[in-house]
């Protein structure tokens with residue numbers, strides 16, 4: 001395969017981009033009464049309207065040709081059948097298998113029985129806790145669950161717990177601790193009863209310093225209640241046992257589950273405890289349905305493929321360095337943070353899978369916040385700033401609450417903003433022509449949330465396939481971890497540090513001089 005930038009499809013898109021220099025969305029809508037129908041997709045109860053983009057039929061044809069030329073179909077098959085798509089770590093990436101019910105061989109071993117056995121254990125445990133049959137110390141019903149984890153062992157479950165709060169009746173309250181700043185842990189612990197609290201420590205490696213430090217702090221807080229309270233979710237069951245977890249309280253997942261793709265494994269245990277295992281199953285089912293859609297739909301009808309290609313169009317042909325994620329749904333407040341890890345940890349790569357430096361941009365910066373609040377902070381820049389920022393607007397038609405008239409106000413803003421971005425007000429020097437995608441679901445249920453999250457997982461996968469990069473490793477993150485581990489003992493004594501660059505030495509020495517100021 002020629003390098004990406006020299007490939008025929010890339011070159012054709014470059015030429016087409018020049019031809020699209022004056023493209024005006026308002027005019028394109030006027031010229032094509034079917035534009036909404038032609039540039040929107042429906043799957044299940046989800047609508048993706050991508051008609052408000054700087055694309056025409058030729059753009060989409062050329063983008064589809066790029067996906068085909070870059071072997072997206074083939075790479076997708078490799079992903080689903082468990083090939084070692086994570087070449088640098090010599091592993092498959094099988095989050096799709098966590099929500100499938102078909103046998104699949106990894107290194108000659110069928111992984112379905114382990115997946116099903118873990119789900120069955122999660123169900124028994126979850127049912128037991130929620131029914132009061134599994135108790136805290138002294139027979140107290142579990143009122144609170146603390147989940148300790150970070151990155152992929154935190155963001156997915158934290159997002160879903162919040163998003164599915166309407167389904168949490170009858171379950172324990174679920175709290176999350178991720179930051180190694182002890183203030184985060186103390187805030188959660190305040191007011192909780194150790195005898196009525198379950199503590200889940202989730203870490204794929206069971207070596208992550210933030211998670212283990214918080215786990216020790218909380219284990220101390222539990223005191224004599226620790227024995228019955230500790231639960232671990234990990235791919236390193238030996239270290240979890242050494243930490244003090246009873247064998248039957250260790251829920252495994254496997255090295256073929258990437259951290260940021262691990263929500264669907266036992267990392268989802270706090271979700272299941274909060275909303276019940278039936279709802280967790282529905283979340284898995286939604287994600288599985290998106291997997292099937294991704295696997296089976298022609299590229300032209302595939303939501304993940306279309307979203308990915310639009311992202312490439314702006315990133316690589318318009319120089320858009322970022323995109324905004326704008327959920328018009330307070331319960332999806334953590335979606336931007338979740339997608340930051342999913343997308344930026346997956347796509348922040350400067351070499352191809354073969355180790356060749358890329359000569360094109362890869363991952364975009366993901367940012368965002370819920371509307372309508374965001375309208376009153378950064379939307380001005382989206383509308384009239386000098387930079388192009390494509391945006392995904394996400395909303396549910398039907399709310400979970402009874403204030404339907406208020407929900408209509410929310411959605412009026414949702415519709416108004418994408419219309420304003422596109423139409424602008426040319427008479428007032430406000431040209432518009434700013435692109436956006438609109439994703440609408442009927443209602444935010446466990447199933448639709450599963451669809452939505454898997455949609456973005458596959459989008460990221462398609463983009464990495466086109467860029468020729470590995471979506472499943474994160475070597476850059478490891479360097480900072482190693483440095484922090486080296487610095488920690490040096491912070492403990494009072495001696496000035498001189499081992500680093502002048503700035504780092506200066507900062508550490510300032511900290512040492514001022515940490516016990518008593519103010």
Ligand code: F6P
Nearest residue numbers: 151152153203204205208259477
């Ligand atoms: O942030 C780097 C990272 O390795 C993520 O990929 C991962 O989700 C996170 O740390 C937590 O790792 P673990 O689950 O091993 O504690």
